Amino acid sequence: MSTVPDFHVYDTTLRDGAQQESLNLSVTDKLAIAAYLDQLGVGFIEGGWPGANPKDTEFFARARSELKLQHATLAAFGSTRRAGARAADDPQVRALLDAQTDVVTLVAKSHSRHVAEALRTTVEENLAMIEDTVSFLVGEGRSVFLDAEHFFDGYRTDPAYALEVVRTAAAAGASVIALCDTNGGMLPPQVTDVVGEVLEGTQARLGIHCHNDTGCAVANSLAAVAAGASHVQGTINGYGERTGNADLVTVVSNLQLKLGREVVAPDRLRQALHLSHAISEVTNVVPYGRQPYVGASAFAHKAGLHASALKVDPDLYQHTDPALVGNSMRTLVSDMAGRASIELKAKELGYDLTHDTDLAARTVTRVKDLEQQGWTFDAADASFELLLREEVTGETLQYFDTESWRIITDSSGGAQPSLSEATIKLRAGGRRVVATGEGNGPVNALDHALREALADAYPELADFELIDFRVRILDASHGTDATTRVLIETGDGTGSWQTVGVAPNIVHASWVALVDSFTYGLLKRGVEPRH
């Protein structure tokens, strides 16, 4: 039996996290995520429910040979035995043994109404199921953690029974009993009270498992820890059913940076942003920009008021050093910004404007003028860098000379989809090119035609891919007459960049953002213009 550390973080991304809507993990995905979680330094990784589905059975089999955990211990998840059977004879319990993990986590009912209505057995038999299954697995050399499902709701309805569940599991040899707010409806003061009362009433070692239905999963987890829980469950990025589970990135960062409890080595915490984003590449869930600590916006400042003071002392305006979680402060350029923010932004991009006040002033004026017309640079770093480069070098970077372009969209008037066709005439790579592209919309067609036209002169473009395309109608009160802003995000496999275009004509705005996107990508690769 492995020793269970005094205080630890227990990750359930691969089991409870995978319940998230539209999240679907292959066995290979799960192995990749487990390796990242190990790097983060979590204590335990719950791999899935062996026997319940073939994917999870395969995961544990492959994990034994393919997963080299440096730090974390793998746990198999399952439930207490069926009513009226023996744990030793229950195939579901045997599948837990077959997973060959040091730790088995058992889910058990602790709410008497759930025992009757969902499990359809007696409260006595439920206790017998817990006693039998826990002691059988402990006898087989496993450390057993018990997830007391619906514990908080159950405790409110029938506290005596909920306590009896905890006592029974502890007496049978469970190392930890995790109290689960399965429906996620709790608030911190209730969690504090219940954890305190259960500790007092049972002397058992307790854990906590929270969901975010009241927006309090993190605070509830911390409240349980303050009340004496020493095992904290959660998922990376807060993945999970409904509103998700407690986000382990935030929970660990708070415990470590706010409460001084070293949960993972500081070097591992510095990888939090990298690991959070790497895992979101695997899950294919777009990272949430406002995620605490590791979100793209978590240390981004927009207000001009702040930016001037930020220069004096960044700690006045940030709650912690972003480097501790691998993040960094970003200044957003916007019409709320003054010169200070633009200087800071330029510095981030490698341009020092502080000694050239004319240049700085000129850039600020140009940004403010453009933003007045509807441009926005806080979401378009690449376009801002091109603008800055123009001001610094005094010339516009052009990889090709456009002669003209034209797009035709037509429809037979029925329900069939419309097709768009774009024709571009330009000079690049020493010759005049006329190219045509089709698409299911005008911008799509334009993108295809432009790639076609530039393919010979700039084969590098083949790596570029449009990742995101957003359209905003500004001053919408003018109806279809209004100004249009298009934001484009482009990637090349190693990174991504955002550009912006503004024009009354949506197609023209898209063209501007598209040209900036290609220009910035080529510049970033060090490609020289081939006219």
Added chain:
Amino acid sequence: MSTVPDFHVYDTTLRDGAQQESLNLSVTDKLAIAAYLDQLGVGFIEGGWPGANPKDTEFFARARSELKLQHATLAAFGSTRRAGARAADDPQVRALLDAQTDVVTLVAKSHSRHVAEALRTTVEENLAMIEDTVSFLVGEGRSVFLDAEHFFDGYRTDPAYALEVVRTAAAAGASVIALCDTNGGMLPPQVTDVVGEVLEGTQARLGIHCHNDTGCAVANSLAAVAAGASHVQGTINGYGERTGNADLVTVVSNLQLKLGREVVAPDRLRQALHLSHAISEVTNVVPYGRQPYVGASAFAHKAGLHASALKVDPDLYQHTDPALVGNSMRTLVSDMAGRASIELKAKELGYDLTHDTDLAARTVTRVKDLEQQGWTFDAADASFELLLREEVTGETLQYFDTESWRIITDSSGGAQPSLSEATIKLRAGGRRVVATGEGNGPVNALDHALREALADAYPELADFELIDFRVRILDASHGTDATTRVLIETGDGTGSWQTVGVAPNIVHASWVALVDSFTYGLLKRGVEPRH
């Protein structure tokens, strides 16, 4: 001076929420959001900082004539006067008066290091600035709220000074002093302690303003209320700088449904989902599926193990009744939730579906299918009514028969604006018409051509005006290849209506929304089709 209610919610979406990365609101956007917030029932709406930027000055001017608030009181936001001047002579303070709101919210420094390093004045002068500005505005008949910036960090560093700031503001006549966790680094126990101590030390009426940097904005707000704060600030959907502000939807839902404190009328809370989503259409920020209470996934259950138990008693598996916030449980595919809301909406529009279960079921299925494809009827009542009418009458209302349309957009490649030209061929008023329209964008050209084509058959169209046009790229991860949703608002001087179109091609989606808009407008006027 208006009376300030005992306990209230103060919304700062239009000021602090607008600090969110890539969120950029026009004056028209702000007016639309304010109207939605008023529907939600918040007590106060902070409109912006008049004088600090021309947009906010214009907002207050237009709000006076255009914004008809039923419930909320508008507040202007600004700062205490400059050091060494008189409040009465400070142009920034005068701009606050010029905004002509009942309430003015002043931001003031309460952290002595910020006074020295950011404000660059003395702690004594900072107190004088607070005293002078508050009493001047109170003397001018305003209720004054004071935002004590960086209060929690300041209180930790120099509690005596932080308390003095609160006492000074209260003595000068401020109705509420809101303690701000400006950097967002607090956890609930700290908030509880500080609010309790400040209440005891000052007897002032306190408010709370939280950011979500530790993932605890909601819990911190509730902790402050439990400790005695009676004014809660936040933003809709938690918009705001960095990780955002406390999400008012979650805060209000928790206060009302978990803590039994009636903050808004229950009927208003039932609109929470609708209003949250309507505002995200205005901000063009994609709604967060895992948002508590109103997120698309907030009451979504992955089918399987619990399905039968869910049928027996859904309350066993949900922390609150989703209908209370206008949401619904998503596993129960078989109508109930969906049908109820569609019947309700139909009733609003004058159709009674309750006695025709076939019709209701058919409509639900069609709406669900369309929403699956990206349509949204929340923000497009007119398109919904046309759909409903189709189901009720069994026929599609058509004022003309489209043969075909074609749009050409071209550009000389330079900086000159692109022109679009649309040609439409259709039958109306007994004859075939071929009409051409020009515009500064494809949709604008299409609108002009369609009006031209229908001018003889339907002179009523001359009164119609497009007042809003919004584009949302769905499934944006496909880049320019994705599905496009277009929402159009049309007015005729007596009212306005919204329609929706969805298609891969943005022009085609616009065409669908445009045709619905003309059709609904003619129907509403009682015009018979003239084929």
